[in-house]
Amino acid sequence: MHRTRAALTPRRRTTAALFAGLTAAALLLTACTGSASPAQSGATGAADANASLTVGLVLEPSSLDLRHTAGAALEQVLVDNIYEGLVTRTQDNKIVDRLAKSHEISADGLTYTFVLNDGITFHNGAKLTSADVVSSLQTAKDDKTVQGHADLAGVASITAKDDKTVVVTLTQPSQNFLFSLTGTAGLVFQKGDTTDLQAAENGTGPFTLTQWKKGDSLTFARNDKYWGTKAGVKSIVFDYIPDFTAGVNAAQSGTLDVLTAVDANLAPQLDKKFTVTKGRTTDKGTLAFNNTKAPLNDQRVREALRLAIDHKAIIEARGIGTTLYGPIPQLDPGYQDLSGTAPYDPDKAKALLKEAGQENLALTLTIPSFYGSTVPQLLTSDFKKVGVKLTVNSVEFPAWLDSVYTKHDYDLSFVLHVEPRDFGNFANPDYYFGYDNPEVQKLYAQSQTELDAKKSAQLLSQAAEIVAKDAAADWLYEDQTLTAVRPGVQGFPKDSINSRLDLRGVTVTK
Template identity: 70%
Template sequence: MFFRHRRLALISALAATAVVLSACSGSAEPGPSTGTGEPDSNATLHVGLVLEPTNLDIRHTSGAALEQILIDNIYEGLVSRTQENEIEGRLASDYEVSDDGLTYTFTLNDGVVFHDGTPLTSADVVSSYETVRTDATVQGNAEFASVASITAPDPTTVQIVLSAPNQNFLFALTGPAGLVFKTGDTTDLKTAENGTGPFTLSRWNKGSTITFARNDEYWGDPVSVAEVEFQYIPDFTAGVNAALAGDVDVLTAVDPNLASQLEDSGDFTLTKGRTTDKATLAFNNKKAPLDDVRVREALRLAIDHDALIEAVGAGTPLYGPIPELDPGYEDLSDVISYDPERAKELLAEAGQEDLDLTLTIPSFYGTTVPKVLISDFDKVGVNLEVDSVEFPTWLEDVYTNKDYDLSFVLHVEPRDFGNFANPDYYFGYDNAEVQDLYAQALAEVDPDASAKLLAQAARIVSEDHAADWLYNGETITAVSPIVSGFPEDSINSRINLADVTVSSAD
């Protein structure tokens, strides 16, 4: 089950975020998403996105393209998460976790109704979560592996009991696994919906737009726009042209190479948003000569990370496997630096002065990162060949068969440190101390204590040079001055539109 879940998650995550790495250069200055004038409650917000969902069935279809627009807007769970990845109540007005970390008790908000007018009760939560727990085809099934029971003591209370503590369980409920659906609903979720969120699905013009309408019967605070139209524009240049023509009020996933066009127009504010995207240069830890820590360290020392980030056009330095938005983050810049001379010394010590390596990379990532790595490695006597392959080939050769030297992908999932605690993962990294610390972190009921254990494990992983993290990805968003409250962080996985307003243009 682990491998099936991981494979689906990786496929969807890579497909959803490959777009941000195609650029070569560019810049954007952070700025507030602040509108001018009075909010227009009858306004339509036009948002440009890149990746369109293949269908709308978030229960059975993996993909950030679905989560990005459906969670919190159409569907809701007991809990959700902020842009900073902090957990907060949603359908649950309150929740408690027992001292032993095994029992989760949720109290539902009053007056919650599905879009078809049916009141939500705890029975709907139980049936939704039982389906996740028992049906391997449902998204989140793996996250419910430790769930022992799900019960409804009364119409407004839900109790979930785990067989073992799991620090990540509550966070899992902020994703597809935690969404609540009407018991026995016959809605065709591929093309329609029946959620509880502040928007309803108005129409879907496949290949073009998806439109949401304000849910005037929403149980919580009503949203401030009448409609949201998501325009799917997979071509970056076309997206910029649409923005400059006034066809969209917000353009997400702006190509850094094209950002200056929007900035220079004076019609948009550009924001840089934090993500959990880890631009990972994977080392095959089980394959010579990369099974030698000296070789792995030398490769990291050879990379001018600042220059690489400048070439990519967006990103911040990352020296370990946990990004800033995840528990356990620590600045690990003391572990590694740019030192090509020391890299040469280590390669000599390892008897690898004239080293030939191959970088296997999915072709949709472009050539910017490979070109920088070729140049940097050449300076320390490493000849890097690049094998640019179609994604299915990468999945087969690298991810499944582990037949590679180096690889590059953007690992976007939050809280995925467990990859380094799994010796069967394609990294091939096997460290018993890291595995033990990760197990302790999951079993630890105190979040702060758990984060400290994760930080310890992450430092070991970085000191072992199990991989290199070229940068922590950023997303560039262009926002019109008439728009206020549009999210900046984590929008490649979640766009909560609850606080967005659109003002009348002057």
């Protein structure tokens, strides 16, 4: 999904993912794994435990109720910082324990046993027990309005063995169940808590919320009673700057320690005072085809459109990103290079359109307005070369949700889908893509119940290749993010920060 760093209305997980994408697309978040950059490792002096870190972000939440509001803007800052789950994920999407100090999976893949860490308390001082975990997971499973509800559909039972042990039993093995617990479905809230989560919080994380200036900033303070390793800075200010140029100006003025979502064309302006890092994401710039609507229900037409697109030119024009010719990004299980399914070949595209009887084709691209004009202009030019007239319909995001996502009333559409492991959208005929392939659905279902992770990834890879060859959609690029970090800031996350920005380990030198 794409991101709009605003919080969105309650919806199913697939919508939340789309939203996440939306924010990411509108943003260009940071990231890059590997050795620390000079700005992060070259500073001298001890870390200042009383330091405040100011981070520039693009899209602001409209509510803090992570349980009932979708949106990457919420997950990015609240998960791991304010709220925690039994498990979480690293920047490269590896699953690690969090509130749980250990977990075991039965040989048949049906039973998950979690043992909680000692001394965990909520921010209001209440002690966390297995009853809180059971209540949180059971609520997410039973209440359709709770984010992550669909992720727990395969859960048969959730029980507390004792105060520190939680047992979850599934109806069938699920390769993605543990990963789903790293998202909103797995967050733990206090049982019976009456906190107004729209404007306040009561989590277990390393930071507490101290102030929210709507339209301006969000401030966290270190939780000195945190059960685990304490945060490296005393406070964090998330400064919301919804304009790329304004963000660069703020960074240059010295008001920011870190600027995320750096525009690639503006990045050179920050080189002297900051180190700009490039990071990996699971963000997929997706050109959706309405597979249920003529003439896009003809595989030849969809393939022709893919062949007409100069994917490398899109990367060059954006100044960032890598080519992606299939539905699975490099950080997700099942990735393979599928560039052979859509090489730039305008002549073959024209031949396929002629064969399909669509030599004078006219289509409309519906795109959220915050994405700008670069992609639509390039697509319009590429399609014109093969005889396809493209009309661009730029709309506000709520209108896109209504017409495209909900009503499926569109020809082509573009959004940035950012949620990891979301290949299941192509195995769901009811999703707005309208793609219905029984073989893909079968392979995806098998991949989810396969206990061996390597074999599961192989099944996903097979399914993804079919999707790409069917031209169920086109993937214009796999996004990357740019982040500017000033000298003295160490440990700032680099990869996947559009969906998760765990700041516990960040320090600032004196």
